[in-house]
Amino acid sequence: MATRRTLLSAAVGAVALGLTACAADDEPDAELASAPLPDTVPQGTTLAVGDKEHQKAIEFSGLADSLTFEVKWANISGGPQTLEAFRADALDLGSVADIPPIHSHWTGIPTKIVASRFRQDPLNHAIYRLGIAPGVAVATLADLRGKKIAYSPGQAQGALVLRVLHQAGLSKKDVELVELPSTNDVYGTALASRQVEVAPIGGVQIKRYEAKYGKDGAKTIPHGLRDDPGHLYAPISVLADPAKAAAIREYVEVWAKAWRWREAHPDEWIERYYVKDQGLSTEDGRWIVENTGVADIPSSWTEAIARHQETIDLLAKETGNKPLRAEDLYDRRFETVAADALGAGGNP
Known part of the structure; x- marks a missing residue:
């Protein structure tokens, strides 16, 4: 990492x-x-x-x-x-x-x-939501402080992470960015294993992540930005x-x-x-x-x-x-x- x-x-x-x-x-x-x-x-x-x-x-x-x-x-x-x-x-x-x-x-x-x-x-049809790992206490963007967040430079998901931090009044220094590719279900797997605590996930992966890990306390929250x-x-x-x-x-x-x-x-x-x-x-x-x-x-x-x-x-x-x-x-x-x-x- x-x-x-x-x-x-x-x-x-x-x-x-x-x-x-x-x-x-x-x-x-x-x-x-x-x-x-x-x-x-x-x-x-x-x-x-x-x-x-x-x-x-x-x-x-x-x-x-x-x-x-x-x-x-x-x-x-x-x-x-x-x-x-x-x-x-x-x-x-x-x-x-x-x-x-x-x-x-x-x-x-x-x-x-x-x-x-x-x-x-x-806003109601956003591409991404923030996936929250099981057992991690994040309800609002302000709760991102100190969290391990998946980050993919050069891709939309990576820029969204920086925009979300900016919206929350945070900087990269306030979190731990973990560089991971956003291909396939890498982010969902990383969340489930607690390799990261937060990651932007999109499309049907949102539905699948909530269905598969929701019983363990996993969830997704909106980021409130245009994506x-x-x-x-x-x-x-x-x-x-x-x-x-x-x-x-x-x-x-x-x-x-x-x-x-x-x-x-x-x-x-x-x-x-x-x-x-x-x-x-x-x-x-x-x-x-x-x-x-x-x-x-x-x-x-x-x-x-x-x-x-x-x-x-x-x-x-x-x-x-x-x-x-x-x-x-x-x-x-x-x-x-x-x-x-x-x-x-x-x-x-």
Whole structure:
């Protein structure tokens, strides 16, 4: 287990390299912002996409048939995997939360967000809750003082921990951060074994954790913060390719329509994706759908960028990384593409 003194030490060299790389990328970034967004995809264009879950919605809905280019689906999800695939030039477009686009700039791979979605009721349909280990006395955020908390640098869960501490008037010095990957059910297992006392857990893991360990005194509590951003992002080098940019534009349109398809066909989505593809029970699938709510796909990113800036400022302060402008993380040529694809009433 790592203590707060060793957090992010592995990233120091990469961050130093990234700061140099970012300076070199200022010029292509400016050229990208002034370039028109192509709307015609040349024949023979391919796009490598890591959008593991939503890929199925695009396929089940039949929307995949409307794409005019070849999609090479990558079995990749999460910030670390996506970033490594970008680094290896093996991926053109990835689906993540709000932290990986920040982390990519800090590690020398400048990217841009090309689509954003949120939840229409973000506090009542939060992605994460704070899992509390059996027998640990935590009822409010103030009770986090002195606790061992799971922490994953470079991922949404790690940033959420820092935001929760800030909300509670605490700092990293007031707790013991234990660096753990947030993949699969690592956090749930760590909580059950008391390796950590608090950890952000999301999705059906919330339901399963409460059901499995509730009898032992385990529980989850709300954190009271927005944790709902979901983005598509791509390396600047990919977006600078007119053929790839045109393909991404088309993909964003289909991506938006597939969200509305999921919401309009919950039973089919549960049965075909959660049950048959993911091996969950129908009950678990329904719980996920009910606790996800409706996707908000805005035509303006201004408010989202302001919230993103607050997160960047906090992370820069807490990790010692260089401050960034949230505006620079977005390719605003794509700002209205998804919303425009939905049209009046938000239907495909």
